[in-house]
Amino acid sequence: MSPETIPGWKDRILFTPGPLTTSRTVKQAMLRDVGSRDTEFINIVADIRRRLVECAGATTQDYTTIPIQGSGTFGVEGVISSVVPPDGKLLLVANGAYGKRLVQIARVHRIAHNVIEVPENQSPDPSSVESALLEDPSITTLAMVHCETTTGMINPVEAVGSISQKHGKRMIVDAMSSFGAVPLNVPAAGIDYIVSSANKCIEGVPGFSFAVCRKSSLEETPGWARTLSLDLYAQWQGLEKTGQFRFTPATHSMLAFHQALLELEMEGGVPARAERYRRNHAVLLMGMIQLGFKPYLPPHQQGHIITSFRSPSHPRYDFEIFYRSLQDRGYVIYPGKVSDADCFRIGHIGRIFESDTRDLLAAIRDVMAEMKMTLVPPASENND
Numbered sequence: 609m610s611p612e613t614i615p616g617w618k619d620r621i622l623f624t625p626g627p628l629t630t631s632r633t634v635k636q637a638m639l640r641d642v643g644s645r646d647t648e649f650i651n652i653v654a655d656i657r658r659r660l661v662e663c664a665g666a667t668t669q670d671y672t673t674i675p676i677q678g679s680g681t682f683g684v685e686g687v688i689s690s691v692v693p694p695d696g697k698l699l700l701v702a703n704g705a706y707g708k709r710l711v712q713i714a715r716v717h718r719i720a721h722n723v724i725e726v727p728e729n730q731s732p733d734p735s736s737v738e739s740a741l742l743e744d745p746s747i748t749t750l751a752m753v754h755c756e757t758t759t760g761m762i763n764p765v766e767a768v769g770s771i772s773q774k775h776g777k778r779m780i781v782d783a784m785s786s787f788g789a790v791p792l793n794v795p796a797a798g799i800d801y802i803v804s805s806a807n808k809c810i811e812g813v814p815g816f817s818f819a820v821c822r823k824s825s826l827e828e829t830p831g832w833a834r835t836l837s838l839d840l841y842a843q844w845q846g847l848e849k850t851g852q853f854r855f856t857p858a859t860h861s862m863l864a865f866h867q868a869l870l871e872l873e874m875e876g877g878v879p880a881r882a883e884r885y886r887r888n889h890a891v892l893l894m895g896m897i898q899l900g901f902k903p904y905l906p907p908h909q910q911g912h913i914i915t916s917f918r919s920p921s922h923p924r925y926d927f928e929i930f931y932r933s934l935q936d937r938g939y940v941i942y943p944g945k946v947s948d949a950d951c952f953r954i955g956h957i958g959r960i961f962e963s964d965t966r967d968l969l970a971a972i973r974d975v976m977a978e979m980k981m982t983l984v985p986p987a988s989e990n991n992d
């Protein structure tokens with residue numbers, strides 16, 4: 609029996625970094641079969657590509673979107689393995705698990721690279737990037753993460769982008785969990801390639817990733833790809849010549865994504881979406897602090913995408929029980945990914961609103977009572 613036929617049945621709400629809760633209409637848009645070479649599908653792909661360039665604050669004269677089959681990592685790997693010259697060198701900035709993944713990708717493809725590694729609770733210093741570029745003129749390309757989803761920190765991609773541009777380097781940004789919800793003017797920031805995926809802040813379903821690329825940079829890259837299926841330039845050329853993908857596209861996921869883009873426009877675009885997520889974040893943070901939880905990052909480093917909380921040191925706290933009790937009440941949170949601290953994470957992105965966030969807080973309060981766990985809020989802790 610399919611769950612939708614059960615009266616009163618409702619999906620759990622996902623307070624995760626993705627896949628995320630999506631609207632019913634986004635899910636319904638997938639209930640069709642379209643041919644990958646149908647004119648209708650070709651037009652939908654073209655409209656998706658155009659709208660994503662707009663979300664990046666760019667124009668189709670200078671930028672183009674290249675969708676890539678697979679999850680977000682496929683997109684990041686596709687870009688890195690396709691746009692660094694054969695004798696080129698990467699400068700990678702890493703302050704979390706996804707920054708480290710950039711390093712792994714460079715290693716796998718045997719691309720020469722230097723790494724600026726920063727602790728997970730610190731923001732990379734743009735001046736260290738400039739020093740690294742001056743020290744090693746063989747660097748051709750920079751790559752870093754925008755929202756480091758490990759902690760929820762928003763990294764200074766604009767400042768690094770302007771340094772990259774000043775030194776004539778190409779810049780790749782993994783904006784997986786921030787694209788469409790943290791306003792960023794990609795051309796003004798000096799970014800050549802920005803990558804995200806269907807199931808993040810645009811609120812589509814998993815199935816593909818995409819890179820919004822500066823055309824003049826992309827034009828330098830024919831023959832540089834280190835794989836066949838993730839060859840960014842070839843994918844671009846295929847789409848430009850025929851409007852079609854070289855290999856089977858995620859047709860259903862793209863139908864859902866197109867609907868998600870229409871819903872983003874109806875909401876008021878990137879600024880309005882950012883505002884809704886900011887509100888979700890602010891309400892959750894205040895409620896969690898009142899309950900005695902401590903965020904991992906200080907407020908000036910914390911973005912509105914996802915928040916990492918330190919696991920309470922209370923003797924009755926057990927993440928598995930906490931997680932399962934929330935799940936039983938209809939809410940899904942996420943384990944931590946910070947390597948030097950025991951944490952769990954709560955996301956603010958997806959089709960969730962302030963009222964859902966308040967419902968989650970009520971459920972957390974209820975679970976804490978059930979676990980007989982009272983935490984000391986910071987204010988009263990200071991008075992001890």
Ligand SMILES: Cc1ncc(COP(=O)(O)O)c(C=O)c1O
Pocket residue numbers: 625626679680681682684706753755756757782783784785805
């Ligand atoms: C910043 C960042 N980069 C890369 C990824 C990897 O994406 P995926 O799991 O879709 O491959 C994620 C996933 O959350 C992410 O947040």
